[in-house]
Amino acid sequence: MNLLSPLAALGRLTQGALATVGRIALFAADAVSHLFRPPFYPREFLVALMQIGWFSLPVVGMTALFTGGALALQIYAGGARFSAEAVVPSITAIGMVRELGPVLGGLMVAARVASSIAAEVGTMKVTEQIDALVTLSTHPMKYLTVPRMLAATLAVPVLVAVGDSIGIFGGYLVGVNRLGFNPATYLANTRAYLEAFDIISGLMKGAAFGFIIAICGCFYGMNSARGAQGVGRATKSAVVAASVLILAANYLMTEVFFSA
Amino acid sequence: MIELQGVRKSFGKNHVLQGVDLSVARGQSMVIIGGSGTGKSVLLKCVLGLVTPDAGTILVDGQPAATKGAGREPFLDRFGMLFQGGALFDSLPVWQNVAFRLLRGAKKRPKDEARAIAIEKLRRVGLKEQVADLFPAELSGGMQKRVGLARAIAAEPEIIFFDEPTTGLDPIMAGVINELIREIVTEMGATAMTITHDMTSVRAIADRVAMLHGGVIRWTGPIAEMDTTPDPYVDQFIHGRAEGPIESVR
Numbered sequence: 001m002n003l004l005s006p007l008a009a010l011g012r013l014t015q016g017a018l019a020t021v022g023r024i025a026l027f028a029a030d031a032v033s034h035l036f037r038p039p040f041y042p043r044e045f046l047v048a049l050m051q052i053g054w055f056s057l058p059v060v061g062m063t064a065l066f067t068g069g070a071l072a073l074q075i076y077a078g079g080a081r082f083s084a085e086a087v088v089p090s091i092t093a094i095g096m097v098r099e100l101g102p103v104l105g106g107l108m109v110a111a112r113v114a115s116s117i118a119a120e121v122g123t124m125k126v127t128e129q130i131d132a133l134v135t136l137s138t139h140p141m142k143y144l145t146v147p148r149m150l151a152a153t154l155a156v157p158v159l160v161a162v163g164d165s166i167g168i169f170g171g172y173l174v175g176v177n178r179l180g181f182n183p184a185t186y187l188a189n190t191r192a193y194l195e196a197f198d199i200i201s202g203l204m205k206g207a208a209f210g211f212i213i214a215i216c217g218c219f220y221g222m223n224s225a226r227g228a229q230g231v232g233r234a235t236k237s238a239v240v241a242a243s244v245l246i247l248a249a250n251y252l253m254t255e256v257f258f259s260a
Numbered sequence: 261m262i263e264l265q266g267v268r269k270s271f272g273k274n275h276v277l278q279g280v281d282l283s284v285a286r287g288q289s290m291v292i293i294g295g296s297g298t299g300k301s302v303l304l305k306c307v308l309g310l311v312t313p314d315a316g317t318i319l320v321d322g323q324p325a326a327t328k329g330a331g332r333e334p335f336l337d338r339f340g341m342l343f344q345g346g347a348l349f350d351s352l353p354v355w356q357n358v359a360f361r362l363l364r365g366a367k368k369r370p371k372d373e374a375r376a377i378a379i380e381k382l383r384r385v386g387l388k389e390q391v392a393d394l395f396p397a398e399l400s401g402g403m404q405k406r407v408g409l410a411r412a413i414a415a416e417p418e419i420i421f422f423d424e425p426t427t428g429l430d431p432i433m434a435g436v437i438n439e440l441i442r443e444i445v446t447e448m449g450a451t452a453m454t455i456t457h458d459m460t461s462v463r464a465i466a467d468r469v470a471m472l473h474g475g476v477i478r479w480t481g482p483i484a485e486m487d488t489t490p491d492p493y494v495d496q497f498i499h500g501r502a503e504g505p506i507e508s509v510r
Contacts, residue, residue, distance in 0.1 A: 039365060129347050132341070133349075135341045136336075136360050138360075
């Protein structure tokens with residue numbers, strides 16, 4: 001075996017990953033260009049909004065509740081090492097709205113929605129429903145991608161806002177009932193150090209993550225290979241790509257928003 | 261009306277179409293026969309712009325087929341297509357599948373009117389009004405095919421493509437679909453292109469027949485001449501013989 005073989009394999013892998021990111025970016029640019037050109041499909045948008053936003057509420061809410069509680073416990077345990085237990089309310093709130101609310105919410109929605117979109121669109125592809133759309137003078141990008149992209153971009157920030165509130169409430173429940181904080185003091189400390197931009201930055205991340213989720217779902221669905229295996233692979237790829245891109249976008253946005 | 265000149269299409273090393281020349285006159289029912297995997301569906305998809313040919317020319321009424329741009333929608337408005345598996349939209353009830361074109365785009369009608377037309381088209385293909393509110397998954401294969409047929413004719417297109425209209429149906433249902441296609445093409449005066457392996461269908465539907473083999477049109481002629489043609493490929497195919505110039509192992 002050539003000593004350079006592992007490097008060559010790594011190079012091929014990197015090249016393939018970058019090519020995929022490039023194809024997703026071109027697909028996203030095409031989808032955005034269709035956003036402003038008629039015809040528009042408001043019914044499809046409302047259905048997507050319901051499926052992505054409303055039906056994701058339970059999973060995002062449960063994730064945020066337990067994360068907020070665990071975060072409060074961790075900060076209390078860590079803070080106790082240097083007598084900083086009092087920072088639990090403010091750090092829990094800041095941690096939730098800046099980072100954990102959008103990222104965990106985004107990842108949960110990615111698992112639920114990117115897979116669902118990829119499976120639905122992929123099945124449409126392999127059963128010729130997308131070809132049928134074209135023959136019925138309907139552009140698949142306008143009918144399938146644009147409503148989902150718009151719905152996810154608008155719905156995920158709302159889910160993040162709800163998740164942030166539930167997460168902070170989870171921290172409050174643990175803080176007051178397990179860690180012995182005074183309820184009024186906990187709430188006052190939460191409010192005192194939380195800034196508007198902490199919340200806004202989290203919502204902006206949510207919008208970006210929603211966009212990524214819908215684009216990955218539609219991209220892999222529309223490029224699905226034939227058969228059940230093809231749809232399965234498209235679904236898996238959509239979730240993996242959306243998750244990785246969410247984490248990468250989160251780092252980049254954090255750099256932009258908070259690097260000194 | 262539809263003219264294909266030297267149409268070529270390859271998928272990697274698989275050279276599916278290697279210079280197809282075919283002409284379909286207005287109001288004519290052309291049936292394309294040929295073995296599995298010979299590119300019959302690809303040929304139809306090339307005309308519709310669902311697959312882009314590597315070379316060749318496709319003309320509809322003397323104009324190049326519009327594969328993109330502003331002319332694309334009016335071009336597609338002239339076509340109806342029945343897909344092999346029906347290709348019904350799972351998320352929509354039957355009547356909205358049939359009236360899909362009438363609920364959006366240039367041919368948009370009020371909802372009640374679109375529903376009435378859908379129900380009338382469903383009756384036309386032998387389905388009761390009660391079927392209108394069911395979802396495609398609740399229908400049998402034969403019913404799905406008929407709904408697909410109703411959708412293909414709902415906007416009364418000038419040109420209709422039928423992709424394997426009787427595949428997977430029992431002989432009686434296949435007969436019903438063949439009669440329907442013949443009636444629809446005759447009554448609407450539409451130009452039809454059908455691809456099938458089913459020789460009963462060919463005899464019921466066709467005005468002219470073309471055989472696609474080896475990526476080219478091997479033979480074409482009126483249906484009346486199909487049984488008497490000396491072409492050994494056509495002879496083997498229409499009689500379903502294992503022995504002959506067409507390899508049975510492909």
